[in-house]
Amino acid sequence: MVARANGEIEFVEEKEDEPEAFIEKEEELKYAVEGKILIIKQSLNLQSMENEQQRENIFYTQCHVQGKVCSVIIDKGALKGMTTVLLANILGQARYFTHIGRTHLAPPFLATINEKTRTPVNATVVMTLLNSIVGFFTSLDVLANLLSLTTLLIFSLVALALLVRRYYVGGETTSSNRNKLILFLMLMIGSSIATAVYWAIGKNGWIGYAVTVPIWFIATLGLNLMVKEAKKPKLWGVPLVPWIPSASFATNVFIMASVDGASYVRFGIWSLLLLVYYVFIALHASYDAAKETTDTTSAATATCLEDGGASQLHY
Numbered sequence: 224m225v226a227r228a229n230g231e232i233e234f235v236e237e238k239e240d241e242p243e244a245f246i247e248k249e250e251e252l253k254y255a256v257e258g259k260i261l262i263i264k265q266s267l268n269l270q271s272m273e274n275e276q277q278r279e280n281i282f283y284t285q286c287h288v289q290g291k292v293c294s295v296i297i298d299k300g301a302l303k304g305m306t307t308v309l310l311a312n313i314l315g316q317a318r319y320f321t322h323i324g325r326t327h328l329a330p331p332f333l334a335t336i337n338e339k340t341r342t343p344v345n346a347t348v349v350m351t352l353l354n355s356i357v358g359f360f361t362s363l364d365v366l367a368n369l370l371s372l373t374t375l376l377i378f379s380l381v382a383l384a385l386l387v388r389r390y391y392v393g394g395e396t397t398s399s400n401r402n403k404l405i406l407f408l409m410l411m412i413g414s415s416i417a418t419a420v421y422w423a424i425g426k427n428g429w430i431g432y433a434v435t436v437p438i439w440f441i442a443t444l445g446l447n448l449m450v451k452e453a454k455k456p457k458l459w460g461v462p463l464v465p466w467i468p469s470a471s472f473a474t475n476v477f478i479m480a481s482v483d484g485a486s487y488v489r490f491g492i493w494s495l496l497l498l499v500y501y502v503f504i505a506l507h508a509s510y511d512a513a514k515e516t517t518d519t520t521s522a523a524t525a526t527c528l529e530d531g532g533a534s535q536l537h538y
Contacts, residue, residue: 313354317346327512328505368486372479379475382468383408389464390446392453403450410442415473419480443469 321343324334337344358366390396390404414435421431446465461467 309354313347313350316350317343320346320350327508368482369489372482372486372490375475375479379472382472385461385468386465389452389454390450396453400450407442407446407450410438411469414438414442415476419477422477423480439473
C-alpha cells in the first residue's frame, strides 16, 4: 500500500520472497552503506545447505562471525566430547562384562584377567571391536535414540529398585505393607506412563494432566505416609525418599516419550533376542557353573573335615 501526495492510496502487489542463495565466499556479503538505512540479510553468515543433514554431518558446521571461522572450535569440542564418552563407556562395559562372564551368563573368556596388566584385556578388546563395528555401520540418529532410550530405562529401573529396597525386606515386611507398596507403585508407574503418552500424542489440553499428575502425587504421598520403611541406610542414603525416586521415574518416563517409534521397535527386537539367549543358553550355563562351584566347595569342606578328624584321632 502506497500513499500518494494527493491523498490517493495505491495498492501494489508484493512479490513472493525468493529463496536465499547459499553464500560460499565472504566477499559476496553486502554491508550497509554509511548515511543510509538498509535492511541487510546475511550480516551474520550462519547457513547450511537445504539438503544437508546437519545432525548426520556435524563436522561440516560453518559459522562466520566478522570474518572469523568458529567451526574449528565447535567441531573440536564435539569430537572431544564423543571420544571421551566412547572411551569411558568401553572401559565400563568391559568391567561389567567381566563380572557377567564369571557367572557364565556371557562367554567365560571375557572374565579372564591379564596377569601382567591386571585388567580385563579380552573384554576390553571385544567391546571395542563391537562398538566400532556398530558405530561404523549405523546412523548417528539411530544410535543416539537407542542410547537415550536405554539410558532412561535403566535410570527408571534404578529409581524403582531403590523404592523396593527401602520399603521391602523379605521376612520382615508385613503382608499389609507389601500389598500397599505394590498398589502405590502400580499407581505411580501407571500415572507416569499415562502423562508421557498424553504428551506424546500431542494433546494440548490440561484435562489429562489434571488426572494423571494428582494420581502420581497421591501415590507417592501414600507411599510416604502409609508404608513403613523396612531398611534404613547405615552411612548415607538418597534423601527425601520416596519423593526423589518417584520424581526421577516420572521424569525419565516423560523424556522417553520424545523418542521416535522406530527406536522402540529396534529396542524391542534387541531385547527379545537377548531374552532368547538368556533363557536358552545363558541361564543353563550359569546354573551349571553355580552347581559346579557348589560341588567343589562341598568336596573341599568334606576333605577338610576328614583331615581334621584324622588329626584328632592321631593325637
